[in-house]
Every structure is written in C-alpha cells, then in structure tokens.
Amino acid sequence: MGWFKRNKEGILTPTTEKKETPEGLWYHCPDCKNVVTSEDHIANLSVCIQCGHHDRIGSEEYFSILFDEHFYEEINANLTSADPLNFVDTKKYFERIEAAMEKTKLNDAIRTAYGKTGGHNIVIACMDFQFIGGSMGAVVGEKISRAIDYCINKNAPLLIISKSGGARMMEAAHSLMQMAKTAAKLTLLSKARLPFISLLTDPTTGGVTASFSMLGDLNIAEPKALIGFAGPRVVKETIGKDLPEGFQTAEFLLEHGFIDLIVKRTELKEKLSLILSFFRN
Amino acid sequence: MPTYLEFETPIKELHDQLEKAKEISAESNVDVSKTVKELEKKIKEKTAEIYENLSPWQRVLASRHLERPYTLAYANALTDGTFLELHGDRNVKDDKAIVGGFGMMDGETIMFIGHQKGINTKMRQYRNFGMANPEGYRKALRLMKLAEKFNKPIVTFIDTPGAFPGLEAEERGQAEAIAKNLYEMFQLKVPVICVIVGEGASGGALGIGIGDKVLMLENTWYSVISPESCSSILWRSWDFKETAASALKLTPENMLEQKLIDGIIKEPLGGAHTNPEEMFKIMKVELKKHITKLKELDPQKRIDKRIKKFCSMGVFHET
Numbered sequence: 243m244g245w246f247k248r249n250k251e252g253i254l255t256p257t258t259e260k261k262e263t264p265e266g267l268w269y270h271c272p273d274c275k276n277v278v279t280s281e282d283h284i285a286n287l288s289v290c291i292q293c294g295h296h297d298r299i300g301s302e303e304y305f306s307i308l309f310d311e312h313f314y315e316e317i318n319a320n321l322t323s324a325d326p327l328n329f330v331d332t333k334k335y336f337e338r339i340e341a342a343m344e345k346t347k348l349n350d351a352i353r354t355a356y357g358k359t360g361g362h363n364i365v366i367a368c369m370d371f372q373f374i375g376g377s378m379g380a381v382v383g384e385k386i387s388r389a390i391d392y393c394i395n396k397n398a399p400l401l402i403i404s405k406s407g408g409a410r411m412m413e414a415a416h417s418l419m420q421m422a423k424t425a426a427k428l429t430l431l432s433k434a435r436l437p438f439i440s441l442l443t444d445p446t447t448g449g450v451t452a453s454f455s456m457l458g459d460l461n462i463a464e465p466k467a468l469i470g471f472a473g474p475r476v477v478k479e480t481i482g483k484d485l486p487e488g489f490q491t492a493e494f495l496l497e498h499g500f501i502d503l504i505v506k507r508t509e510l511k512e513k514l515s516l517i518l519s520f521f522r523n
Numbered sequence: 524m525p526t527y528l529e530f531e532t533p534i535k536e537l538h539d540q541l542e543k544a545k546e547i548s549a550e551s552n553v554d555v556s557k558t559v560k561e562l563e564k565k566i567k568e569k570t571a572e573i574y575e576n577l578s579p580w581q582r583v584l585a586s587r588h589l590e591r592p593y594t595l596a597y598a599n600a601l602t603d604g605t606f607l608e609l610h611g612d613r614n615v616k617d618d619k620a621i622v623g624g625f626g627m628m629d630g631e632t633i634m635f636i637g638h639q640k641g642i643n644t645k646m647r648q649y650r651n652f653g654m655a656n657p658e659g660y661r662k663a664l665r666l667m668k669l670a671e672k673f674n675k676p677i678v679t680f681i682d683t684p685g686a687f688p689g690l691e692a693e694e695r696g697q698a699e700a701i702a703k704n705l706y707e708m709f710q711l712k713v714p715v716i717c718v719i720v721g722e723g724a725s726g727g728a729l730g731i732g733i734g735d736k737v738l739m740l741e742n743t744w745y746s747v748i749s750p751e752s753c754s755s756i757l758w759r760s761w762d763f764k765e766t767a768a769s770a771l772k773l774t775p776e777n778m779l780e781q782k783l784i785d786g787i788i789k790e791p792l793g794g795a796h797t798n799p800e801e802m803f804k805i806m807k808v809e810l811k812k813h814i815t816k817l818k819e820l821d822p823q824k825r826i827d828k829r830i831k832k833f834c835s836m837g838v839f840h841e842t
C-alpha cells in the first residue's frame with residue numbers, strides 16, 4: 243500500500259458545512275449563530291472561532307489534522323460490509339450499504355491508518371458518523387482488530403476516534419459480538435505494553451461506548467461531545483422527566499470520573515504528542 | 524394456577540379437560556382412567572407440536588415466561604442448597620438485578636453469577652426486572668476475580684431485557700462497567716461458562732457473557748436489541764416486533780448456525796417452567812461436562828481460545 247500525501251484544501255471540509263452554506267462561502271455556527279467565512283472556519287479545524295463549538299468532522303479531516311505533513315498509509319481499506327442475515331427492515335440492508343457507500347464515498351464507518359504524529363509512530367482508527375450513523379458492524383470490529391495487530395507488529399501506539407450511534411442493528415448479534423472482539427484484542431495490546439488512547443467525539447453512544455471507547459489507557463473527549471450508554475431520549479423515557487442540563491456531555495463524564503481530560507480539537511495534535519512522549523521509554 | 528402464553532391455548536384447553544375429568548371421577552364413581560390417559564398423551568403431543576414449531580417471536584415470549592427458573596433457583600438447586608449469596612460491589616451498593624455467590628456442585632466449588640428477575644409483581648420491581656445498574660456489573664466482576672483467586676470455575680446465567688438505561692446508571696458509568704467486564708472476562712484464568720437462560724439482550728447480556736463456552740437454553744433468545752426496540756427504531760413503529768424477531772435471527776438455532784454460540788441445552792417438553800426439577804438436572808449434567816473438559820486445558824490456552832473464538836466473529840467482504 244502506498245503512502246498518500248493529501249492536499250490540504252478540500253480535505254478539511256466539514257461534513258455539515260456543505261449543507262449549511264449553499265454557496266460554500268459562509269459558516270453559521272449552530273450554537274452562537276456567529277457567521278464566518280468557510281475558509282476561516284475550516285482553517286480553525288471546524289471549531290467555531292467565537293464560541294468553540296466543535297463541528298462534526300470525519301476520518302479524512304482527523305487524519306489531516308493529526309498525521310504529520312498529512313502523510314499516512316491507510317490499512318485494510320478494502321473491507322466492506324456483508325449481509326450475513328439477509329436483513330430487511332423498511333429497506334434491504336445491502337441496499338443501505340450501497341447507498342451509504344455511494345453517498346459518503348467511504349467503504350464503512352471506520353478508516354484505519356498508519357503514520358506519524360508529532361514524530362511518533364501511530365495507528366489511528368477513526369469512525370465516520372456519516373456512514374449509517376457510525377454504527378459498528380463486522381467491518382468496524384475487524385478493522386479495529388487488525389489495527390491492533392498492526393500496532394503490535396509495528397510496536398506503535400493506538401488512537402481510536404469514536405463517533406458512533408452504537409451497534410449496527412442490521413447485523414444483529416454479529417454486531418453485538420464486535421464489542422467482545424474489540425475488547426478481546428485490546429487485552430493483547432495491553433500485553434504488548436502499547437498505549438491505547440481513546441478519543442470520544444460527538445456523539446459516542448451505545449455499543450462502542452460499552453466496549454473499546456471506554457477502555458483507553460487514557461480516555462479523552464472533545465468539548466461538549468455527547469457520550470453515553472443509553473441515548474438521551476431513552477434515558478428521558480425511562481425516568482419520565484427532563485434530563486439535567488449538560489447530562490451525558492464530555493464535561494459531565496469528566497466530573498463523574500470517566501474521562502481523563504477534555505481536549506480542544508485545535509490543541510489535539512499537540513496534546514496527543516505530549517501524551518505519547520509520556521509513554522515512550 | 525399455571526399461566527399459559529397465548530400460543531399455548533390448545534395446551535391449556537386440554538389441561539382444563541383433564542381437570543374436569545379428574546373432578547368427575549372424584550365426585551362420582553365413573554372410571555375416567557382411560558380418558559385421563561388419553562388426555563395426558565394428547566397434552567404431550569400437542570405441547571411437542573407447538574414447541575417444535577415456535578416462531579422466533581413466540582420463542583421470545585417463551586423466554587419471558589413468568590414461571591421460568593431464574594439464577595437463584597438454578598444456583599440453589601444445582602448446589603443442594605449450599606449456595607451462599609455474596610453481596611455488593613464494594614463501592615456503591617448491592618445491585619438486586621445481578622446476584623452471585625459460591626456453591627458446591629457435587630463436591631466442587633463453583634461461582635454462580637447471573638441476572639435475577641423477580642418471582643412476583645413486588646419482587647419484579649425489587650429486581651428492577653433483571654436490568655442491572657453499573658454496580659451489578661461491578662459486583663459480578665468482583666466475584667469473578669474472587670473465584671479466579673481461588674481457582675474456582677465460573678458459571679453465569681444470563682436473563683435480561685437489557686442494562687438499565689437510567690440517569691444514575693449513566694452517572695455511574697454503565698458503559699464503562701460493561702466494557703471493563705468484557706475486557707476482564709477475557710483474561711480470567713479459570714473456566715467460564717455462560718448460559719442464556721431467558722432473555723439475552725444486548726450489552727446488558729454480554730456484560731457477563733464472555734465465556735469459554737456460551738450456551739443457550741432452547742427457549743431463549745440473544746441479540747443486539749430486543750425485537751420491540753428494533754421495531755421501534757428501524758420501522759419507526761411498535762407493530763413490527765414479530766418481523767423484527769425473525770429478521771434478527773435471534774433463536775438458539777440461528778445463533779449456533781452463525782457460530783456465535785457454542786451449544787444449545789434442551790429444555791423439558793413445554794419449556795423449563797413446566798418441569799424445573801428436570802431442567803436443573805439437565806443443566807447440571809451439561810455444566811459438569813463442560814467444566815470437566817475445560818479444566819483439562821492449561822489456563823493460558825483457555826484464554827487464548829476464548830479470545831480467538833470471539834475474534835473470529837463477524838462476516839465481511841474483502842476485495
């Protein structure tokens with residue numbers, strides 16, 4: 243597999259930005275309503291210059307932000323979802339897969355790549371929420387599993403960037419078992435004494451949270467990211483009243499002791515390099 | 524008074540007839556022994572016919588039968604009453620939806636852990652309908668580590684509609700508790716056997732479900748989501764639960780076929796609840812068989828096999 247050098251322009255385009263500015267010229271912050279040029283917004287890594295709102299971005303953008311000189315080698319890019327149960331709800335699952343691939347130009351809800359960040363070798367697995375809600379099926383499980391093998395082979399640390407609504411229902415128990423599979427593999431990474439940094443971004447809920455996302459040597463999160471096991475709607479229905487302000491945000495999880503630290507995207511690369519240097523012997 | 528599920532109505536009618544025949548014989552001198560024999564035979568045949576042809580949704584209903592034995596019933600019966608319940612996660616509280624403790628099964632100490640549902644309306648509430656909070660998973664892990672320390676095999680009984688999706692569950696890290704259990708269970712040096720004895724719903728089930736052998740009783744289900752929730756999310760309506768149950772391929776046969784479990788345990792005719800004593804006997808034979816075999820393996824070998832098994836799960840294309 244070859245090394246790719248990506249052009250900075252055109253990569254850092256946030257996924258939501260295109261819809262919000264038909265002319266592609268302006269970014270309207272959904273939080274503080276501030277308006278800036280898309281160019282400035284993208285240059286600030288899709289973080290609102292005024293209020294710090296973190297726009298959702300995908301694997302392409304994270305790879306560009308984190309890998310030195312935007313150089314990275316994508317690994318196991320050619321894995322795609324099968325449909326082991328011939329699952330049909332209101333639509334056939336394989337048609338959903340095809341439509342998602344067509345729409346997102348991605349092969350599934352995660353991409354894995356090897357490269358350097360701040361001079362440190364690293365394997366990064368980054369989820370893409372656009373692909374069926376970042377849901378975890380067999381491809382996500384297998385790619386994480388292989389990314390861990392790759393880490394062990396290359397003696398490299400692992401960063402997983404989570405962004406997922408949970409398990410992929412259309413793969414039923416196969417998707418459930420990916421929680422077990424990824425946790426199993428992480429025990430091997432631990433045994434090899436290689437660090438695993440888990441970055442939880444908006445949103446990280448359901449099956450991924452109850453497996454690899456919460457198992458980092460360090461669990462870090464982007465500001466205000468929604469993080470939880472049950473979705474807020476389900477919790478609200480369960481307790482029968484409104485949820486307290488800030489419930490299930492990154493800040494809420496930090497206060498309750500489940501997140502090591504919150505890192506702004508604009509400081510992510512720098513902080514990640516620092517963390518990796520702590521683990522280096 | 525036994526309760527019957529809707530699809531069991533023909534069985535109920537035969538039972539009613541049988542009762543009536545017995546009443547007649549008690550009140551008069553009419554000899555009904557022939558009728559009784561015939562009816563008993565018919566009941567057997569009808570029950571077999573119905574249970575051999577359950578739809579996936581009916582299987583889900585059977586798994587939720589209110590008279591099915593739960594963890595404490597198994598633990599007590601399998602250990603001739605020596606089961607000693609151990610409480611608490613040593614941190615927050617004692618979760619009532621997951622129970623655990625040591626017991627002596629034919630002379631061998633076993634750690635039994637499992638979801639516990641209530642046996643009546645009041646107890647069902649007390650047990651939170653078998654939906655554990657984080658402290659339930661943490662208690663389970665504490666007890667597993669205790670068993671490991673003294674080299675005792677672990678048996679888990681899974682029967683939950685899911686981990687509890689409450690506010691405090693989120694505050695205390697439901698996700699982290701389950702994730703941690705998955706991670707730790709892969710490293711347990713003692714044999715671990717997990718049996719789905721009722722409902723196997725999602726992460727709440729998997730949270731005590733990492734074993735060298737994962738087995739399902741005949742009238743149970745295991746999947747990533749309940750058919751009702753699946754219906755409400757994918758069909759945006761509660762009306763497709765039967766379709767969802769079929770689509771999810773959640774029966775023991777489906778699960779075995781997909782190589783996601785290791786075996787199926789037979790239930791007495793008509794389900795575990797119709798003859799709990801027989802169910803306990805079958806369970807004991809199965810558990811002893813697997814524990815004996817697993818103990819022949821070196822601990823590291825067992826761990827390697829456990830990891831390898833789960834890592835081979837999942838179907839995908841590679842081009």
Ligand SMILES: [Zn+2]
Pocket residue numbers: 271272273274275276290291292293294295
């Ligand atoms: Zn803003």
